Amino acid sequence: MAVVSQSQGVRGGPAAGWRNAAAYLRDPLPYLEDVARTGGPVAKVPFPGGHSFHFVSDPDLVRRVLVDEHASFVKGRALRAARRLLGDGLLTSEGADHLRRRRMIQPVFRRAVIEAYGAEMVAAATRTSARWRAGMELDIDLAMTDLALDIVGRTIFNADVESEASEIRDVLEAGMRVFHRFLLPGGELLWHLPLPATRGFNSARDDFDQMMLALIRSRSGAAQDPPDLIDHLIMLEGDGGDGRLSETEIRDEAVTLLLAGHETTARALTWAWHLLTLYPDAATAVRAELGAVLGDRPPTATDYAQLPYTRAVFCETLRLYPPVWALARIATREVDLGHLVIPDGGTVIMSQWVMHRDPELFEHALAFRPERWLSGPEPHPGAYFPFGGGPRLCIGERFAMLEGVLVLATLAQRWEVETQDRAPRIDARFTLRPRGGLRARIRAA
Numbered sequence: 001m002a003v004v005s006q007s008q009g010v011r012g013g014p015a016a017g018w019r020n021a022a023a024y025l026r027d028p029l030p031y032l033e034d035v036a037r038t039g040g041p042v043a044k045v046p047f048p049g050g051h052s053f054h055f056v057s058d059p060d061l062v063r064r065v066l067v068d069e070h071a072s073f074v075k076g077r078a079l080r081a082a083r084r085l086l087g088d089g090l091l092t093s094e095g096a097d098h099l100r101r102r103r104m105i106q107p108v109f110r111r112a113v114i115e116a117y118g119a120e121m122v123a124a125a126t127r128t129s130a131r132w133r134a135g136m137e138l139d140i141d142l143a144m145t146d147l148a149l150d151i152v153g154r155t156i157f158n159a160d161v162e163s164e165a166s167e168i169r170d171v172l173e174a175g176m177r178v179f180h181r182f183l184l185p186g187g188e189l190l191w192h193l194p195l196p197a198t199r200g201f202n203s204a205r206d207d208f209d210q211m212m213l214a215l216i217r218s219r220s221g222a223a224q225d226p227p228d229l230i231d232h233l234i235m236l237e238g239d240g241g242d243g244r245l246s247e248t249e250i251r252d253e254a255v256t257l258l259l260a261g262h263e264t265t266a267r268a269l270t271w272a273w274h275l276l277t278l279y280p281d282a283a284t285a286v287r288a289e290l291g292a293v294l295g296d297r298p299p300t301a302t303d304y305a306q307l308p309y310t311r312a313v314f315c316e317t318l319r320l321y322p323p324v325w326a327l328a329r330i331a332t333r334e335v336d337l338g339h340l341v342i343p344d345g346g347t348v349i350m351s352q353w354v355m356h357r358d359p360e361l362f363e364h365a366l367a368f369r370p371e372r373w374l375s376g377p378e379p380h381p382g383a384y385f386p387f388g389g390g391p392r393l394c395i396g397e398r399f400a401m402l403e404g405v406l407v408l409a410t411l412a413q414r415w416e417v418e419t420q421d422r423a424p425r426i427d428a429r430f431t432l433r434p435r436g437g438l439r440a441r442i443r444a445a
């Protein structure tokens, strides 16, 4: 990748701020692609009011920010604003508090616990499959959201959240409407204006909070069999000393896991069905693998290792349509990235969407080729990061990979999902969504 001088990396003078902000807000994905193409490894992008961000599009530098020099950065504005919904859970906490939470919660995500949830994942996909009929049309994005919610509801709360699903979707929708603004420097000020979207968000969040606290308080004290994630969190309370989690802490972690745990996986599944529609040979290869490994029996968590092609489909989907399409960090001291110095307080943005589609980093970058994950070189560590990296790496990565593979396998055994729009418009907000949903026709496999 070309090395640029300090001045080459700066995208327009201060007067370009409004133009940059307008282009970003109109459609952030092509805008960021353009910044990467023309701005070099680190481009400084002026925004209105003297603000700016630094867009990093070099894999070595992405790794430096996320891994090697993670201690010099905190999370960006958007996630800090997410505290309004998530409280101080694992996703939004910082520094020593984050480390304490991560150490406490990590055991809840160990392999044996996650694999025990495999049966719930398959059971939920089987319930979805039982509702489908050959020839029916549906919004596959909505269907995958409900399915992913069903799965986190049962694994986190051991509860059937189907009746609450629309309430959970409402709070997320309201959150999405206000969230977008926080990616912009200065966006926090908008909280203080009595805008309808902000009021809508506050009221949805209050209802949601009541629901979550009621779910946590409904516990009689005895753990469920098998224990769900809430039981594991409550059990951590008994550790004494620093190990204790208060009700608010449990609420914050539970909300974080419920929201972070379904929104992302649902989007990945939607895009996987879309890519399998566009690439029928890949769909045929999935069915051949399922036939050879499973025959007619449903999959289990132990089949995960025996389904490399299905897994590769999920990895390749996360490359082309990364549900989390950008990460932001704020420098807590001056950091010299070689091409540009990030000042103390400066914002850095890195985009999975941009890096995963870079033809210098991936051969035939825009083509869906699951085979690249079966043989061939591993991608550069800073080039593929759907789950982030460093100490803030997604704690649910194993959960998400297992869920993705088991859901695809269970549904593809019986059904073909044919998405109807070959080039859906993308809504890049908190996650990468097809704008207005995605119609699909269900056919018998």
Ligand code: HEM
Pocket (backbone or CB within 6 Å): 075, 079, 090, 091, 092, 102, 256, 257, 260, 261, 262, 264, 265, 268, 322, 323, 324, 327, 328, 385, 386, 387, 388, 389, 391, 392, 393, 394, 395, 396, 397, 399, 400
């Ligand atoms: C395909 C699915 C998923 C994707 C693409 C994804 C992506 C990510 C990314 C990129 C981060 C890092 C954010 C940052 O550094 O600012 C993250 C963090 C996190 N994710 Fe996921 N995630 C997925 C599934 C899940 C699931 C299933 C759960 C829980 C059941 C989960 C829970 C979390 C939590 C708690 C964090 C914060 C971790 C920390 O900061 O220590 N995620 N995720």
